[in-house]
Amino acid sequence: MKWIQTRLPALFGFLATAGTATAAEGDWVYRDEWDLAWRIINFLILAFIVVKFGKDPIRNLLRNRSAEIDSEIKKAELLKAEAQKEYQGILAEVSQAGDRIREMTEIILAQAEAHRRRLIEEAETAASRTIEDAKAISEFELRKARHELREELVDMAIQLAEEKIRTKITRKDHIQLAEKYVSDLASARLAH
Numbered sequence: 001m002k003w004i005q006t007r008l009p010a011l012f013g014f015l016a017t018a019g020t021a022t023a024a025e026g027d028w029v030y031r032d033e034w035d036l037a038w039r040i041i042n043f044l045i046l047a048f049i050v051v052k053f054g055k056d057p058i059r060n061l062l063r064n065r066s067a068e069i070d071s072e073i074k075k076a077e078l079l080k081a082e083a084q085k086e087y088q089g090i091l092a093e094v095s096q097a098g099d100r101i102r103e104m105t106e107i108i109l110a111q112a113e114a115h116r117r118r119l120i121e122e123a124e125t126a127a128s129r130t131i132e133d134a135k136a137i138s139e140f141e142l143r144k145a146r147h148e149l150r151e152e153l154v155d156m157a158i159q160l161a162e163e164k165i166r167t168k169i170t171r172k173d174h175i176q177l178a179e180k181y182v183s184d185l186a187s188a189r190l191a192h
Helices: 002-025 031-168 171-191
Strands: none
Touching: none
16 A cells, blocks of 8 residues: 555656657657556556455455355354264164164064964864864764664664564463563562
């Protein structure tokens, strides 16, 4: 800033005298240099105006933007830290899930083995009951068949006896048997 305040008037003075010197001569030889000098002067004036009037707003703008960027960086770092924590939590859950899966697999296998044993025991019990029931049924059927066989044998024996009696007993034998039966009945009634 001091450079502009101290050297700018000297530059204006030089350019003013140089312009009048060349104009007096009538020869315009230094036209390119003169145009360059005016361009430099215009730039310096513009720079002075920008610095003088725009320094504080530009500085405030840059400070505010820098503060916003710092705030965004801090937010991003916080989000990154939270994401890292969440990632670690997820890794821990995945590890625990693997352990839980192994435990559940062991439990399921143990339950399946217990269920298999129970089914085998129930099947063996049912088979032994079925065998016992079959034995009981076969014994019952055997007794029933023997009983029926005895009844048939008794019926056949009675039938044979009746036939023999009919063929061998005479009328006289028949009367004797009837008298004996009546006397046995009478003695049985008196005994009671």
